[in-house]
Each structure stands twice: as C-alpha cells, then as structure tokens.
Amino acid sequence: MIMEFPITPPIGDRVKRKETLRFVTGTGHYVDDLLPPGTLHAAFVRSSCAHARIKGVAVEAARAMPGVHAVFTGEDIAHQVKPLRVGGSSLLRQIKLYPLAVDKVRYYGEPLAVVVADNRYLAEDAVEAVSVDYSPLPVVIDPEAAMEPGAPIVHEDVGSNIVYKYHFATDGIDKVFQDADVVVRERIRSHRIAACPIEPRAYLAHYNKEEDSLTMWSATANPHSLRGRIGDILDFPEGKIRVIAPDVGGSFGVKIQTYQEELLLPYLSRELGRPIKWCETRVEHMRNGRHGRDQIHTIEMALKKDGTMLGIKDKIIADMGSTYTVDHSIMAAALYMTGVYQIQNYAVDAFGISTNKTTHGSLRGIGKADASYVLERLVDIAARELKLDPIDIRMKNFIPPEAFPYRNATGALYDSGQYQLALKRTAAMAGYEQRRKEQAELRKRGIYRGIGVALVMEPTSSSRIHATGGYASCRLRIDPSGAVTVFSSMGEQGQGHETTIAQIVASQTGIPFDKITVIHGDTLPTPYGFGTGSSRSSVVLMPSAWVAGKLMRDKILGIAARQLGVAPEKLEIGDGKVFVRENHQQSIAVMEIVRTAYGAIHLLPENMEPGLEVTGYFVNPNIDYAPDAKGRMNTFSSYPYAAVIAVVDVDVETGMIKIVKYATVHDCGNMINPQIVDTQQQGSIMQGIGAALYEELRYDEDGQLLTSTFMDYRLPSVEEVPELALEHIVTPNPFTPLGAKGAGETGMLGPPPALCNAVEDALSPLGVKIRETPLTPDRILNLIEQAQATSHHA
Amino acid sequence: MLKKISLTVNGKLCSGEVESRTLLAHFLRDGLRLTGTHLGCVVGRCGACTVLWNGAPVKSCMVFAVQAAGDDIVTVEGLAQDKRLHPLQEAFWKNDAVECGYCTPGMLMSAYGLLDKRIKPTEKDIERAISGNLCRCTGYGNIVAAIKEAALNFTK
Numbered sequence: 023m024i025m026e027f028p029i030t031p032p033i034g035d036r037v038k039r040k041e042t043l044r045f046v047t048g049t050g051h052y053v054d055d056l057l058p059p060g061t062l063h064a065a066f067v068r069s070s071c072a073h074a075r076i077k078g079v080a081v082e083a084a085r086a087m088p089g090v091h092a093v094f095t096g097e098d099i100a101h102q103v104k105p106l107r108v109g110g111s112s113l114l115r116q117i118k119l120y121p122l123a124v125d126k127v128r129y130y131g132e133p134l135a136v137v138v139a140d141n142r143y144l145a146e147d148a149v150e151a152v153s154v155d156y157s158p159l160p161v162v163i164d165p166e167a168a169m170e171p172g173a174p175i176v177h178e179d180v181g182s183n184i185v186y187k188y189h190f191a192t193d194g195i196d197k198v199f200q201d202a203d204v205v206v207r208e209r210i211r212s213h214r215i216a217a218c219p220i221e222p223r224a225y226l227a228h229y230n231k232e233e234d235s236l237t238m239w240s241a242t243a244n245p246h247s248l249r250g251r252i253g254d255i256l257d258f259p260e261g262k263i264r265v266i267a268p269d270v271g272g273s274f275g276v277k278i279q280t281y282q283e284e285l286l287l288p289y290l291s292r293e294l295g296r297p298i299k300w301c302e303t304r305v306e307h308m309r310n311g312r313h314g315r316d317q318i319h320t321i322e323m324a325l326k327k328d329g330t331m332l333g334i335k336d337k338i339i340a341d342m343g344s345t346y347t348v349d350h351s352i353m354a355a356a357l358y359m360t361g362v363y364q365i366q367n368y369a370v371d372a373f374g375i376s377t378n379k380t381t382h383g384s385l386r387g388i389g390k391a392d393a394s395y396v397l398e399r400l401v402d403i404a405a406r407e408l409k410l411d412p413i414d415i416r417m418k419n420f421i422p423p424e425a426f427p428y429r430n431a432t433g434a435l436y437d438s439g440q441y442q443l444a445l446k447r448t449a450a451m452a453g454y455e456q457r458r459k460e461q462a463e464l465r466k467r468g469i470y471r472g473i474g475v476a477l478v479m480e481p482t483s484s485s486r487i488h489a490t491g492g493y494a495s496c497r498l499r500i501d502p503s504g505a506v507t508v509f510s511s512m513g514e515q516g517q518g519h520e521t522t523i524a525q526i527v528a529s530q531t532g533i534p535f536d537k538i539t540v541i542h543g544d545t546l547p548t549p550y551g552f553g554t555g556s557s558r559s560s561v562v563l564m565p566s567a568w569v570a571g572k573l574m575r576d577k578i579l580g581i582a583a584r585q586l587g588v589a590p591e592k593l594e595i596g597d598g599k600v601f602v603r604e605n606h607q608q609s610i611a612v613m614e615i616v617r618t619a620y621g622a623i624h625l626l627p628e629n630m631e632p633g634l635e636v637t638g639y640f641v642n643p644n645i646d647y648a649p650d651a652k653g654r655m656n657t658f659s660s661y662p663y664a665a666v667i668a669v670v671d672v673d674v675e676t677g678m679i680k681i682v683k684y685a686t687v688h689d690c691g692n693m694i695n696p697q698i699v700d701t702q703q704q705g706s707i708m709q710g711i712g713a714a715l716y717e718e719l720r721y722d723e724d725g726q727l728l729t730s731t732f733m734d735y736r737l738p739s740v741e742e743v744p745e746l747a748l749e750h751i752v753t754p755n756p757f758t759p760l761g762a763k764g765a766g767e768t769g770m771l772g773p774p775p776a777l778c779n780a781v782e783d784a785l786s787p788l789g790v791k792i793r794e795t796p797l798t799p800d801r802i803l804n805l806i807e808q809a810q811a812t813s814h815h816a
Numbered sequence: 817m818l819k820k821i822s823l824t825v826n827g828k829l830c831s832g833e834v835e836s837r838t839l840l841a842h843f844l845r846d847g848l849r850l851t852g853t854h855l856g857c858v859v860g861r862c863g864a865c866t867v868l869w870n871g872a873p874v875k876s877c878m879v880f881a882v883q884a885a886g887d888d889i890v891t892v893e894g895l896a897q898d899k900r901l902h903p904l905q906e907a908f909w910k911n912d913a914v915e916c917g918y919c920t921p922g923m924l925m926s927a928y929g930l931l932d933k934r935i936k937p938t939e940k941d942i943e944r945a946i947s948g949n950l951c952r953c954t955g956y957g958n959i960v961a962a963i964k965e966a967a968l969n970f971t972k
Contacts, residue, residue: 038909045917046905046924048852048892055851141846143837220856220864220952221918271854271918272952304857516916516953701912704955732861732950740943740956 029692029760033529036697039521040540041269041514050269053224053239054301061226062091064290064300065145066283067135067152068309069127072163072378072725073174074156076126079135084151089144092294093152095135096122103255103289106280113186116179119345121255121286126159128176128344129380130725131309133282138290138298161725165318165341165375176344176376185342186349186374188356190653192431198333198367202324206404212392212774213795214316214341214719215712217385218737219515221271222302223311227287231295235262236288243273243515244280244553249545251280252288263288267543273515274709275384276311278555283310308730313719314385316341317355317392321400324367329408329415333367334359336396340372343379350489351382353657354389354481357432361397362441362479362663363419368431378725384555386709387480387767391774394478398775399792402475402782412475412779413449417442420477427644427756433654434481435644436661437691437763438753441477444665444687451747452667452685465787470672471682472784477665478771481658482764483561485645491552492659493641494562498527498570500634502620504613506531506538508570511551512563513543517766518698519559523567525694526760530571531578532595533612549637557764561660562640564694565758570638577634581615584627644757660755660763662690666772670780674788674806677799679715679781681744686772691754692761699765703748706769712738714774718796789813821885825850826894834881841865843881844891852892852921856950863949866922866929867891873929875922875948892921895928904928904966911962915953923949927963931970939964 044050067079081093105118123134135152139145160174167173168183176183199205226239236258242248245265253260270277283300291298302310318339324332336359340352356372405415420441421428428436449455457473464471485492497509508523524538541547551563579590582600586593586608594603601609616634618625623632646655669682684707693699716736720728729735754761774795781802782792789809794801822831825848832847839858844850844867853876856862860878867876868890895902904927907913914920923946930937930945937945942963951959 039912039914041917042909042912042914045914045920046892046901046908047896048850048921050917051851052854052918054855055845057846057849143835218952219916219918220862220950221854221916222856269917271856272916274952301855304859304862518915697912701915701954701958704957705915705951705953706955708955709952731859732857733859737950737952739947739950740960741947743956743960746955746957 030529032525032535033694034692035525035695037521037525037535037695039518039698040524041518041520052221052269052271053226053241056226056239058228058297061297061299062138062140062294063142063145064287064298065137065142065149066133067137067149067154069123069130069132069134071127071156071158072130073159073161074127075159076123076134077155077157080153081135084137084148087144087148087151089140090137090148092138093135093148094122096120096124099289100124104257106251106255106285113180114349117177117185117345118179119282121282121289129378130727131306131380132344136286136290138294161378163377163379163721163723163725165339165377168375168377169339169373176378183376184373185376186352188352188370188372190356190432191369192367195333195335195367195369199324199335202332203327204325204407205322206325206400206407207322208400208403209318209320210396210399210793211318212315212395214313215385215717216308216311216313216719216735217274217276218307219272219274219276222304222307223277223281224301225284225287226297226299227291228297229288229291229295236292237264237266238288239266239268240284241270241277242267243270243278243513243555245513245543245545246511246550247553248280248284252285255285256288256292265545267513270513270515273554274386275314275388275555277515278553279312279383304732305730308719308735309380309727312383312385313343313380314382314388315392316382319396321359321396323400323404325404325408327408329410329418331363331365331419334365336370338370338372340374341377341379341382342374343377343381345381349374350384350484351389355393357434357657358390358393358481359397360430361394362421362439362477364421366431379721386706387770390480390767391771394771395774398476398478399778402779413445413454416445416475416477433646433650433656434658435656437755437757439661439663439689440751440753441663444663444689444751445477447749447751448665448667448685448687451687451749452669452683454667457669470674470784472670472672472780472782474668474670474776474778474780474783475666476772476775476779477663478768478775479661479663480557480764480768480771481661482557482767483642483659484556484558484657485642485659486657487647490556492645493639494551494558494566495549495637495639496523496563496567496570497549497635497637498574500574500616502616504616506533508538508540508567509548510540510542510563511549511566512554512559515554517554517559518695519563522564522694522698526564526567527571530568531575557766560694560762561758561764562642564762565640565760566638568638568759569640570636573636573638574634577630577636578612578615580627580630581618582610585610585618585625642757659757660691662763662765662768664688664768664772666776668773668776668780670777670784672781672784672802677802679797679802683747684744685747687749687751688768689751689753690765690768691763692752693750694760694762700748702765703769704746706767707746707773708738708743710770710773711742711777713770714777714795715797819882821882823884823887823889825889826891836880836882838881839877840879840881840884841876844876850891850893854918854921856918863926864919864922866925866949868925868929871932873926892924895924903970904931904963907962907966911958911965913954913958913962919949919951923951923959927966931967937967
C-alpha cells in the first residue's frame with residue numbers, strides 16, 4: 023500500500039510548545055491546585071493485612087473528632103453504589119469491585135473506610151482513630167503457587183486464582199521443534215514496577231444540589247470513560263456528569279484506569295453536598311496505583327545450526343494482583359512473542375493469576391515491554407549457544423523491509439519497518455566492531471565490559487471493542503471573531519498535544535500556529551474519545567485533527583471560490599487571505615469568509631451549512647474486531663521500534679553497573695514535532711533504565727509491600743543519565759494520513775533487554791546468567807558468587 | 817492551636833495563621849494560594865516543592881511554616897519580573913526541558929539557587945544542584961542543557 027503524505031510546515035518543525043509557558047511560570051492548574059469554597063478533604067483507612075476478613079470497623083471515635091464531617095465504611099456504601107464493571111473475560115466478569123472493601127481485603131493498602139474532614143490534617147488524624155478488626159486469611163503472593171490446587175483463593179466468586187486464559191497455536195508447531203537442530207529454553211521474569219508520575223493521583227468531586235449535576239476534576243488520562251463509569255456506579259445520568267482533567271502531571275499508563283477512590287469521591291460529594299478533594303500520597307501511589315510488568319515466561323525457541331529461527335513456544339504466567347479488570351497486558355505480550363523476526367510457527371498458553379498484591383494495570387509498554395524483554399534476552403541466549411554474534415543472528419532473522427505490511431503468526435499486521443538499517447546504524451553509532459576488539463583487551467586488564475544488543479518493537483494504538491476504541495476525534499471551530507479553537511477527544515499528561523494539534527491544523531488551514539488554541543480533557547466541550555495510552559495520540563488523534571483541518575480548509579475554499587468566481591482547486595490560504603494561486607492579487611481576507619459564514623449566508627455555496635465548525639474523526643483502518651477461523655487478528659494499528667546497543671562496565675567488587683554508552687536508533691515514522699519526540703524518547707529511555715537497574719516493587723511473604731517510598735523504590739536522578747546517542751530513521755506508517763506511528767513507549771522497552779544482555783556479556787568470563795532483574799549491586803554480587811560456587815563444584 | 821506568622825514571599829510581606837505542624841509547602845499553597853510549588857512525595861525525595869529559603873533551595877515539605885516566620889521565601893511565581901520571563905524560564909522553554917510541568921517549579925528553584933551564587937557552574941555543579949529533583953518525563957538532558965544556557969546569560 024502506498025499513501026501520499028502531504029505534509030507541510032509547521033508539521034515536522036521543532037516548534038516550541040504552547041503549554042510550556044504556564045508550566046515555567048507556575049501557573050498551570052493541576053487538580054490539587056483547585057479549592058472551591060466549602061471543599062472538604064478525604065483520607066482513607068487502608069488495610070494493614072494483605073488478605074483478611076473484615077470482622078468489624080470501629081469508627082465512632084473518628085466520627086467524634088473535631089472537624090470530621092463523616093466516616094464511611096465499605097459496608098455503609100455497599101448497597102448505595104453498584105460495583106465497578108469488570109471486563110475482558112467471562113471469568114473476570116464475575117469479579118465485583120467496590121469503592122471500599124466489603125467483607126474482606128485482598129491486598130495491603132486496600133481502602134476500606136474513608137474520613138471526610140475540614141482539612142487533610144484533620145482527616146488523617148481521624149484515620150488514625152479508626153480501628154479495624156481483621157481475621158487474617160492465608161496470603162498468596164507467588165503467582166505459580168496461586169495456580170496450585172488448595173492455594174488460598176483471592177476471589178471466591180471466581181473459584182480459582184486463574185482469572186484469565188489464552189491459548190494459541192499454529193499448525194505443526196510440534197514438528198518444527200522435533201526437526202530443529204537446537205532448542206533453547208529459558209525461564210525469564212519481568213519484575214514488578216510502578217509508574218510514578220511526579221504528580222500522584224488527585225480527584226475533586228463537586229455535586230451541585232440545585233442542578234442535580236456533578237463535576238469531577240480528575241488527574242485522569244481517560245476523562246470520557248471515567249464519566250461513564252461514575253454514571254454506572256452511582257446510577258446517575260451520564261449527561262449530568264462533567265469530567266475535567268486539567269493539567270495532569272504525567273501518567274505513563276497509571277492514570278488511564280479507574281480507581282476505587284476515584285469512584286467514591288462523587289458519591290461522598292452527593293451525600294454531603296460539598297466539594298470533596300483527595301490527593302494521593304506517594305506511599306499510597308506505591309500501594310494503590312496500578313502496578314506493571316511481572317510476567318513469568320517459560321519460553322523455548324527452535325533454531326537451525328546456522329541461527330535461522332524456526333519457532334517459539336511460550337507459557338506466560340502473569341501476576342495480576344488482587345482485582346484485575348482488563349486483559350491488555352497478557353494479550354499485548356501473547357500476540358507479540360515472535361517480535362521482529364520471521365517466525366511463523368508459534369504457540370502460547372497464557373494465564374492471568376490473582377494474588378494478594380496491588381492490582382496490575384497499564385504502565386508504559388504494558389505487555390509489550392515484557393514480550394520484547396523476554397524475546398530479546400532469549401535471542402541473545404540462542405546466539406551464545408550457537409556461538410553467533412548477537413547482531414548477526416538478528417540480521418539473519420529480521421522481517422525484511424519488502425515484506426511489509428507483514429502478518430505475524432498471531433495475525434498482527436505490522437505496518438512498516440527497516441530493522442536491518444536501524445541496527446546497522448546503531449552499531450555504527452556505538453562503534454560496535456571497535457568496542458568488541460577493545461573488550462578483549464579490557465578483559466585482560468580485569469575490566470568487565472559488556473556490549474548488549476536489542477531490537478524492541480512496540481505495538482501502538484490498541485483498538486479493542488468497548489475498551490480502547492479504534493478512533494479519535496477533533497472538533498475545530500473558527501468563531502465569528504476569527505478565534506480558532508480545537509476540541510480534542512483525548513487529554514494530555516505532558517505529551518504536548520496543544521502544540522502538535524495546532525501544528526497540524528495550521529498546516530492544513532493556513533491559519534497561523536499562534537492563533538490556534540487547543541482544549542482537551544473536559545468532557546463538556548470535547549467530542550467523545552478513549553484515553554491517552556498505547557501511544558495512540560499520533561496514530562489516531564493527530565490524524566483526526568488532520569481530517570478536521572481538511573474539512574475546514576475545504577469549507578473556507580468553497581466560500582472563497584464562490585466569492586472570487588474561481589474553482590476551489592485554484593485557491594491557496596496564507597497571510598490571512600485566500601488567493602488565486604496564479605494571481606495573488608485576486609484574493610479575499612479569511613475574516614471576510616468568517617463574516618460570510620456567520621452573517622451573510624446568502625453568499626454561501628448552495629447547500630453549504632452556515633458557521634465554521636467541523637468534526638474530524640479518524641478510524642484506524644487496519645484493525646480486526648474479530649479473529650479469523652484460526653484465531654488470528656490485528657488489534658494494534660502501528661509498530662514503531664528501536665535498535666539499541668548498550669555498553670556497560672560492571673564492577674565485580676561492588677556490583678555497580680556503569681553505562682558507558684547507550685546508542686539507539688528509533689523509528690516512529692513521520693514526526694509531527696521532532697523536538698517533542700526527542701524529549702519523550704530521552705525520558706522514556708531513562709524510565710527503562712530505572713526499570714532495568716534500580717526500580718522494583720518487593721513484597722514479603724505476608725504480602726507487605728517493602729518498597730513504598732522513593733527511599734526504597736529508587737527513580738533515576740540526573741546523576742544516572744548515561745552518554746546517550748539518539749537518532750531516528752523514518753519509515754512512514756502507510757495506514758494514517760500523517761505517516762506517524764506511536765512514540766511514547768519504545769524508549770522504555772530498550773534498556774531492560776539491552777542492559778541485561780550487556781551485563782551478561784560483561785560477566786560471561788565468570789559464567790554469570792541473568793534471569794532476575796533489576797540489576798541491583800546486591801543481585802550482581804550474588805550472581806557472581808553463585809557462578810563461582812558452581813564453577814568450583816564443577 | 818493556631819499561630820500567627822509573617823514572612824516575606826516573593827518580595828511581599830505575607831501573614832497567616834498556621835498550626836505548629838503545618839508544612840511550609842501547605843502554607844504557601846493553601847494559605848497563600850501560591851500553587852506553583854508542587855507536592856510529589858511530601859517526604860523530601862522528589863523536590864517538586866523546592867523554594868528558596870533565605871536564598872538557599874529547600875524542599876518546602878521538610879520545613880514547618882513556623883520555622884520560616886520572619887524569613888525570606890522565593891517561589892516559582894517570584895522568578896518572572898515585570899511580566900518578563902527569567903532567563904532560566906526562557907531557557908527551559910527553548911530547550912524543551914518541560915513535559916508535564918509538575919517537577920518544573922522545583923527544578924527551576926534548585927537551578928536558581930545555583931545560578932544565584934554568581935559562580936559559573938560546571939556540568940557537575942548543575943547535576944549536583946538538581947540531583948534531589950526527580951523528573952519522570954524528560955530524562956533530564958534538556959534540563960541540564962537549559963540550565964547551562966541560562967548560566968551563560970544570567971543577570972539578576
């Protein structure tokens with residue numbers, strides 16, 4: 023398929039972001055900055071057990087405290103609200119999630135009662151005065167143990183901890199393994215991490231009694247879906263609910279889902295008739311914000327002696343925590359375990375398991391990060407087994423550029439790519455050949471330097487029925503004063519939509535970039551759309567702005583054509599005028615067209631509606647909404663990727679890892695604003711480095727979270743930034759009018775496999791094998807010790 | 817029990833009533849409604865609430881409001897003068913050192929504390945100055961570049 027990309031400036035320019043001005047002056051407005059008169063503040067009583075029956079909650083002392091307006095327990099509200107709907111599978115649909123735990127708690131930190139008081143200090147004081155009587159139940163933390171018969175059951179309604187199952191196999195997969203020269207097998211786990219946007223979750227609900235209406239300010243990445251869910255659980259007309267996501271301080275997936283606290287605040291506001299605010303503490307974010315990753319893959323690859331990859335079999339056990347509500351993470355891994363390689367023989371059995379951990383959910387690269395990590399580790403293990411260079415084995419098996427659009431074994435349709443070129447260029451940037459020579463020299467001097475290769479691919483713009491949609495929309499209005507406003511269906515949490523949407527509309531209509539205002543995150547003026555996730559913005563939202571811009575351009579030219587007496591095709595827009603391309607003197611001011619559209623409608627072309635307001639929709643054109651007879655389907659619309667080469671030095675005395683160089687070539691197709699892409703990539707890479715080296719959510723056997731502050735859950739700071747070489751190649755996505763792919767997550771996918779491969783390479787003289795992450799100094803030292811013990815025994 | 821305090825914030829004398837336990841960050845935000853100072857952890861680890869206290873950067877979630885009585889505080893709202901952006905603000909904008917904006921005020925104030933010493937900072941100085949400020953969006957590179965650039969044309 024070949025598409026034209028009529029891209030003209032300012033699309034493609036490194037335009038300074040519109041939204042930055044209010045952020046550098048401290049005049050942005052986040053939820054916690056809002057304080058309507060009469061606002062009360064909520065604080066939550068949270069479970070100190072990971073799994074227990076609630077025998078009683080004593081709230082009288084708290085209710086009597088100064089400044090306390092109300093205390094509610096799960097029991098108090100269970101019959102006042104409906105449970106949150108849970109989807110994804112028939113098993114999951116049996117799970118009921120209430121805003122406060124009823125009867126039993128399923129994870130450490132689960133909210134079970136709420137205090138509302140005059141201010142946060144008084145609310146927290148009263149939380150201390152609530153006493154909870156628990157009857158502890160056996161705790162299940164390990165997902166493999168949770169699958170065993172007789173394991174403690176997290177959801178009695180489901181009857182088993184296996185809450186999700188998926189099986190897929192191509193014909194003849196077993197034969198491929200029988201005929202293979204070599205089969206490599208490995209058990210690899212992606213560890214549990216937290217998103218940690220610097221702004222924690224924050225909500226403010228305001229029920230207006232006179233109007234019987236509700237306004238909810240939420241640090242959400244998904245305002246329209248949230249509106250529907252609030253209506254559902256309160257049994258309140260959705261039309262009387264307005265959700266506003268003002269400035270949101272980062273999401274990385276964690277704010278796209280709906281939370282217990284988020285559904286409770288509207289109820290509290292309606293009950294008490296006052297605005298109610300709650301802002302999460304960091305400890306609460308760690309305990310209650312959705313967790314990410316944590317999949318165990320038992321994977322095997324069949325190969326020929328020359329390194330040709332023949333087939334993959336995988337078993338995935340995904341630890342979903344206590345109350346999983348969607349299946350994205352499992353599917354985003356299970357459909358993509360063949361990655362960027364020409365492997366048409368594939369089988370997978372995937373299981374989603376309930377445990378007594380915090381609920382699992384979206385986190386930058388959900389499922390895709392687990393898939394690319396496990397596969398890129400396995401490819402390196404295969405290369406070592408076959409004594410092949412890690413670049414050579416990849417080059418030999420990559421899907422070639424001419425094979426796109428390419429259907430993988432599960433039916434996923436990859437839009438475009440140049441994997442060989444990307445890795446070749448990365449190798450040149452990293453000085454790969456030279457570094458291999460140096461490595462041998464350094465080893466003689468006792469310096470453990472390693473080089474790690476990875477090519478990570480990120481399915482973007484998930485499009486699933488009732489869950490993530492396959493479309494987005496923008497409404498574009500030029501009002502009678504000439505002011506230009508775009509209403510976007512998706513909110514932003516740092517992505518720069520106010521800038522990129524304005525760039526697209528400016529390019530289409532000729533209206534100057536500076537004169538275009540973008541409104542987002544407010545369900546009242548904006549058209550419907552799904553949340554900002556799955557790197558969807560540039561794949562569906564930006565094309566919808568392009569469509570809206572084109573509709574507006576056609577309308578303006580249509581009006582001008584009639585007034586100038588020439589065909590619309592002969593006209594151009596620029597400098598506030600519409601003019602004849604071959605005779606610039608023959609022109610009409612855009613403002614004159616605006617006045618005509620609103621006030622002199624007798625001058626409009628026949629059958630044209632008055633006004634200047636259009637809505638552009640864009641639908642992902644390449645999505646399957648139902649599987650074929652063999653269970654194959656494509657649920658993502660574009661497939662950006664990045665080649666990575668990481669060079670590390672490992673200090674075998676301290677276990678410390680130093681990243682000497684991190685080189686990467688990224689391909690997200692055409693870039694609407696390359697500056698924004700660059701910045702986002704750098705941040706995404708740093709988040710991936712954090713995941714690979716420092717960050718881990720750890721539980722003890724009683725289900726207590728051991729890492730609930732930034733002291734013990736360590737985000738990378740400026741001091742951990744490595745020497746970074748970042749370049750792009752552009753392979754346009756043929757399925758959208760802008761040729762853009764998603765750009766948000768690929769960066770984060772690179773470091774876990776590339777750094778693990780590099781560290782394993784560095785420590786290969788010691789025989790160290792890495793199967794657990796993150797690569798903290800104590801883990802590295804343990805691995806070295808184990809390897810030495812093994813070699814002494816051998 | 818409430819205590820009355822007065823302090824100078826962004827050059828203006830301000831006063832209010834606080835509890836002994838009221839954090840400076842909460843007094844600035846809720847008492848004075850200067851909401852540019854953000855809260856990301858309230859235990860002194862993320863740096864989003866950094867302000868200048870008598871000229872030195874401090875995490876305002878780690879200071880009680882009463883401790884700052886009679887003192888001089890500068891918040892992000894005090895950086896721009898006469899509606900003209902401070903060179904640091906200009907440089908952050910130009911170098912795309914901002915995505916979601918939540919850590920930005922703290923980053924700016926830590927950087928301001930460094931540049932205000934009028935010593936030409938090295939890259940290491942810059943890194944040290946913002947090492948207590950976490951940013952999850954940008955990966956820091958553009959922030960360091962912005963501070964470097966601002967240091968070149970910084971005038972008080």
